[in-house]
Amino acid sequence: MHINKRVGEQTVMLMHEPRIIATTSIVGPKEGQGPLKDYFDVILQDDTNGKDSYEKAESSIMYDAIIQTIQKANLKEDEINYLFAGDLLNQLSSSSFAAREINIPFVGLYGACSTMAESLSIASLIMDGGFADYVIASTSSHFSSAERQFRFPLEFGSQRSLTSQWTVTGAGAMLLGKEGNFPRVTYVTTGMVRDYGIKDANNMGAAMAPAAVDTLYKHFKDTGRDPDYYDIIATGDLGKVGRELTQKLLLEYGYDISKVYIDCGERIFNNEEQNTCSGGSGCGCSAVVSCGYIYKNMLKGKFKRVFLVSTGALMSTTSSLQGESIPGIAHGVAIEF
C-alpha cells in the first residue's frame, strides 16, 4: 500500500528531500572563544543569559534559537506544524519550558547528546511523509546545568580526568521546509542502542564510540555509499578519545573515514588551551556545530555532502550508581546541497 522508502536495515531514503531553510546557533562565552567562533549566530557575554538559574538560562537560549530561526525565514509561529526538541535535563525541562512560550505542537525527544540528529531525523520523516509544511528541530545544553545534575556542584571544583568532556553551553535550531534552494535531507539512519560495558562516566567518548561505529557502518552498508562520498562526516561529541576509537574500529569493518572525518566535540574547543580535555559534549555540541559551522559552509558551497552522526550516552546518575554500564546511541542524517 505504500511506496517503500526503506533502504537496507536501518535507513530511509527521503523521496521529497526536506530543505533546511534556516538555522540558528547560540553559544556561551567559552564556546565563543573556540576555533568555530566565527560560525555562531550569537555568542553570549553572560552564560546565565540574564536569568536567575542555569536551567532557566538553558531554556531561554533554546527559546531564542527557535524564535530567531522562525524570524529568519519570515514565518510566524502558527505556520510551524511541529516542534521536535529535547535536552539533557531531567524531564527535558529546558525544552518543555521553552515550548511553553511557543504556540507550536510539541514533541519531546530524548537521545542524550544525539538529540540534534534524533530531532532532525524525526522532523525530516514527518516532512517527507507530507504531514507538515514547516517543522523545527532543536536542542540545547548548558555546562553549568549539566555539571550539577550529572556530576558535582560547580563550587566543589572537582578535578577533571583527561578523557572527560566539557558540556557545551549552546542551543541550535533548524527549520525544515518543502521547497527552495537549501541544503536537503536525503537519508536518515536510525541507530540501535550499543553498550560495550564502559562504566566510566568520565569517558563517554569510549562509551559512545561503538554506537557511532554501528550507525556509520549500517549507513554505508544500507546506502552503498563509501565514506569518501561525503565532504565531511561529523560525529556528535565523541571527543578526541572517541573519535580515534571510532576511526580505528571502522577500519576493522573495512571503512576508512579518516580523510573526511571530524568530531564536533573535538573541534568546538581548543582543547589544550581551553582545558576541555577530550573535547566538548552535550546536546548543544553537535547542534551548534551543525547549525553553525556545517550549515554555513554548506551555504558557501564548501561542503556539498555531509553526514551528521550525533551520539548519545544514555545513562542516568541512578543507573550509574546501581552499577550499570553506559548504553550509547547514534543517529545519522545525510544532508546534501
Add this chain to the structure above:
Amino acid sequence: MHINKRVGEQTVMLMHEPRIIATTSIVGPKEGQGPLKDYFDVILQDDTNGKDSYEKAESSIMYDAIIQTIQKANLKEDEINYLFAGDLLNQLSSSSFAAREINIPFVGLYGACSTMAESLSIASLIMDGGFADYVIASTSSHFSSAERQFRFPLEFGSQRSLTSQWTVTGAGAMLLGKEGNFPRVTYVTTGMVRDYGIKDANNMGAAMAPAAVDTLYKHFKDTGRDPDYYDIIATGDLGKVGRELTQKLLLEYGYDISKVYIDCGERIFNNEEQNTCSGGSGCGCSAVVSCGYIYKNMLKGKFKRVFLVSTGALMSTTSSLQGESIPGIAHGVAIEF
C-alpha cells in the same frame, strides 16, 4: 509536492490508517486488584519483577511488554523497523536500558504521562508515511521508582493529599502494522504546552486539565467531529479532580463529553478502597488501560471509535524547586475498528 494530510491546525488524517495488530499490558500487584484487572495480560506478583532495584524492575517490564507483543504477532525483532519509547525516569533510563536488550532502531521520547499517545502518534505517522513495515510504541512507569525520584523516599511514609495521584506500576506496548482486520489509527492531534500557573505537584490533574481541554477542543474543531462520534474518550491520567475540571471547561467551549468520557487514572483503581486519592498516574497508566481495557474491548466490538488523549505534566523536581509552575501537554489519537 505532497498530498496534504493536514486537517485544521493540529491534526493529521492518516491516509493509510496503520493497524494496531497486537498489544501487551503488564501491571503490578496493586493494579491487578483494581477494577480493570481482567483486561491486563500479566499481573506481577512481585513489583520488583525479580530485579534488585525498582528502576531495573520498571525497565524489565517494558522489555517484557515489547517482546511479548512481538511474539504475539509471530514476528521477530529484526522485522520491526522502529521502537518509539519513553518513561518518567531521568534520562529515560527505563526505555534506554530496555532498548539496549533489543535490536531495533530506537527513538526515545519524553512527554511525561502523555508518552503512550505521544509514542503512538509518532509511530502512526512514521507508518503512514511509508517509512516502516512494523513499529512498536511503548511506555512504562513504576510507583516506587517514580515516588523516590519525584517525591519522597518510600521509607519516609509521607501523607498523601486528596488531590494526589498514585503512579501506576505498569508497561504497555503496541505493535503497528500496515494491514489486517485490526483497530486502525485514523487521526493524530498533537498538543501544545499549556500552563495555567498550578504549582502544586500534588495536584497534577488540575495542572494537566488545560492541556487536555485544549487538545480535545482542537481535535473536535479540526475534524468537525462531535464528542458523541466516539464510543469512548479516554484521557490519560487526570484523576477524578482533573477529569471533572476537563469536563466542565470543555462545556465552556460548547462540547459536552460527559456521556462518553472516562479518565484512565480514575478508572484503574478503586480509589476509595485502594487509597489512591484522585486516581492513578504515570506513563504506564494510559498505556495499560489503552493496551488492555480499551484495545480488548475494541476487539470484542464493544468500542468502535475511541479517542485516546494521554496527558503529561512536564515539570522536574528542579523546576519546581525553582518556583516554576507545571506545564502540561496532551496528545490525542483516534482509533477506530
